[in-house]
Amino acid sequence: MVDSGTKLKIRRLLKTIICLFSLTFVVLFTVAFVRTLTLDVDVGLQHAQWEKTKNISLDIGREQREELLDNFKESIRIPTVSFAESNYNTTALLEFNRFLRKAFPTVYSSSLVHHEVVANYSHLFWVEGSQPDLLPYLLLAHVDVVPASESDAWDLPPFSAKEMDGFIYGRGTLDDKSSLMGILQALEYLLRKGYAPRRGFYIGLGHDEEVSGKNGALNIVNVMKQRGVQLSFVLDEGMLITENLSSFLGGSTAFIGISEKGSATIKLSVSTPPGHSSMPPKETCIGILAAAVKRIEDNPMPRLFGYGPERLSFEHMAHKFSFPVKFMMSNLWLFSPLIGRVLERQPISNSLVRTTTAVTMFNSGVKFNIIPSLAEAFVNLRIHSAQSLEEALDHIRSRVADERVKMELIDGFDPLPVSSTDEKSFGFQIIKKTVLEVFPSVTVAPGICVGNTDSRHFKDFTKDIFRFIPAWLKSGDYLRFHGINERISKKNYEEFVVFYSSLIQNCDIQKLPEPHGSVHEL
Numbered sequence: 001m002v003d004s005g006t007k008l009k010i011r012r013l014l015k016t017i018i019c020l021f022s023l024t025f026v027v028l029f030t031v032a033f034v035r036t037l038t039l040d041v042d043v044g045l046q047h048a049q050w051e052k053t054k055n056i057s058l059d060i061g062r063e064q065r066e067e068l069l070d071n072f073k074e075s076i077r078i079p080t081v082s083f084a085e086s087n088y089n090t091t092a093l094l095e096f097n098r099f100l101r102k103a104f105p106t107v108y109s110s111s112l113v114h115h116e117v118v119a120n121y122s123h124l125f126w127v128e129g130s131q132p133d134l135l136p137y138l139l140l141a142h143v144d145v146v147p148a149s150e151s152d153a154w155d156l157p158p159f160s161a162k163e164m165d166g167f168i169y170g171r172g173t174l175d176d177k178s179s180l181m182g183i184l185q186a187l188e189y190l191l192r193k194g195y196a197p198r199r200g201f202y203i204g205l206g207h208d209e210e211v212s213g214k215n216g217a218l219n220i221v222n223v224m225k226q227r228g229v230q231l232s233f234v235l236d237e238g239m240l241i242t243e244n245l246s247s248f249l250g251g252s253t254a255f256i257g258i259s260e261k262g263s264a265t266i267k268l269s270v271s272t273p274p275g276h277s278s279m280p281p282k283e284t285c286i287g288i289l290a291a292a293v294k295r296i297e298d299n300p301m302p303r304l305f306g307y308g309p310e311r312l313s314f315e316h317m318a319h320k321f322s323f324p325v326k327f328m329m330s331n332l333w334l335f336s337p338l339i340g341r342v343l344e345r346q347p348i349s350n351s352l353v354r355t356t357t358a359v360t361m362f363n364s365g366v367k368f369n370i371i372p373s374l375a376e377a378f379v380n381l382r383i384h385s386a387q388s389l390e391e392a393l394d395h396i397r398s399r400v401a402d403e404r405v406k407m408e409l410i411d412g413f414d415p416l417p418v419s420s421t422d423e424k425s426f427g428f429q430i431i432k433k434t435v436l437e438v439f440p441s442v443t444v445a446p447g448i449c450v451g452n453t454d455s456r457h458f459k460d461f462t463k464d465i466f467r468f469i470p471a472w473l474k475s476g477d478y479l480r481f482h483g484i485n486e487r488i489s490k491k492n493y494e495e496f497v498v499f500y501s502s503l504i505q506n507c508d509i510q511k512l513p514e515p516h517g518s519v520h521e522l
């Protein structure tokens with residue numbers, strides 16, 4: 001029996017607990033509510049007094065449109081495929097060298113432009129500025145593409161550049177010839193109109209981005225290092241404009257990649273004695289390796305959503321949504337576990353939540369009646385910004401947990417540093433300004449690039465590396481990257497040319513405006 005005194009104490013204790021619980025809830029809710037009302041990181045320098053520049057407008061007419069589309073299509077028809085490191089279609093790459101010269105005669109003949117071929121198939125252009133005191137920038141793109149086979153059920157052949165419903169189909173239309181051609185086409189038109197930049201800039205075109213960039217981008221890096229180059233910022237491929245991707249990625253958002261995930265390629269192998277298939281052992285190397293691979297797939301890496309730069313993405317997008325999504329997105333400190341669980345349901349958004357593990361190759365066996373002696377698998381990780389390469393490898397080791405499975409790191413690197421996005425970040429603010437000029441209806445937000453780009457090799461030149469191409473990505477389109485039916489609309493490719501033309505001219509701005517007081521000047 002509990003006496004009445006003890007009962008009273010228990011009642012008091014319960015009351016105190018309920019009070020504390022309610023108080024905590026009220027405090028948390030108030031903090032979250034205030035943050036929802038005050039968080040508006042999207043404004044930036046939008047309303048500031050920008051230096052006046054007289055940008056040349058391209059005014060693309062019928063003839064020019066035909067010319068730019070013909071050039072683009074011709075670039076797609078040259079199969080500049082990278083198969084593996086140091087294994088690429090060199091005939092096509094040489095043809096591409098000749099094609100660039102033919103497609104962009106003014107770029108190649110202008111006294112302002114200095115061009116050099118690097119490592120046989122890569123290109124470095126230096127466009128001289130009239131004000132050498134302004135720090136130059138670098139635009140990057142790549143010449144090579146991943147393989148594509150006609151037997152893979154493309155609606156139109158992958159190297160035909162044929163059109164359907166206003167789209168040009170072909171390998172490289174998104175990744176990355178749209179940006180390569182868009183940059184050079186914009187420069188060609190600007191030079192034809194007598195444009196001479198104030199700020200000098202480089203254009204780097206690597207030829208082996210899809211297989212590491214070690215021969216293309218890295219040799220461009222060496223050339224630039226020998227010359228003691230310093231850069232204001234780098235802009236490469238990576239992120240794009242997404243349109244209604246999911247409940248948390250609704251509306252149109254231009255994500256400027258401010259970092260990229262790390263990467264690791266791990267080879268797993270198992271060796272067992274070979275023999276006759278009529279007298280099999282209890283376990284073959286295939287079975288042992290398959291079980292290890294299954295353990296990796298069944299045990300995904302921990303959820304880290306909210307601990308990396310993806311947090312900034314959501315904070316920049318929050319203002320577009322109404323309650324309760326806005327409330328949750330403005331308060332990732334409270335809701336990231338919940339949002340992470342929603343995002344992980346789809347492959348595209350799961351890539352923001354954790355280090356991903358993809359088993360990409362599995363090889364074994366030579367004949368149906370021979371017990372194989374070796375089984376090999378490759379696992380490709382894309383490492384979340386809040387995890388290191390070492391931590392990710394430890395996780396895989398602990399999942400494999402079988403000493404018969406040998407683990408070898410083939411290649412790997414940590415997630416890339418996070419570039420600046422504040423009101424003093426020249427690169428971010430200029431890219432943002434240009435995006436909003438060309439696409440006034442979109443929201444601009446920092447993003448994390450889930451794939452890897454050549455830009456990672458350039459981190460000694462600047463702390464500010466951005467990854468963005470002005471391509472529109474609708475739901476399901478992400479499957480076209482390295483997949484079938486890669487395509488771009490003719491209208492969108494034209495937007496590429498306009499975007500790079502505006503960007504180059506906006507970079508002539510000498511100094512960013514002062515952020516404060518600008519709102520009152522409206």
Ligand SMILES: CCCCCCCC/C=C\CCCCCCCC(=O)NCC(=O)O
Nearest residue numbers: 210238242255313447448451452453478481
């Ligand atoms: C809050 C962020 C929203 C996420 C939306 C992500 C949309 C990205 C979809 C597709 C883009 C994938 C392109 C990545 C470019 C990578 C270039 C490349 O292929 N590199 C080689 C490699 O990574 O192996």
Ligand SMILES: [Zn+2]
Nearest residue numbers: 175176209237
């Ligand atoms: Zn690419």
Ligand SMILES: [Zn+2]
Nearest residue numbers: 146175210482
């Ligand atoms: Zn690619």
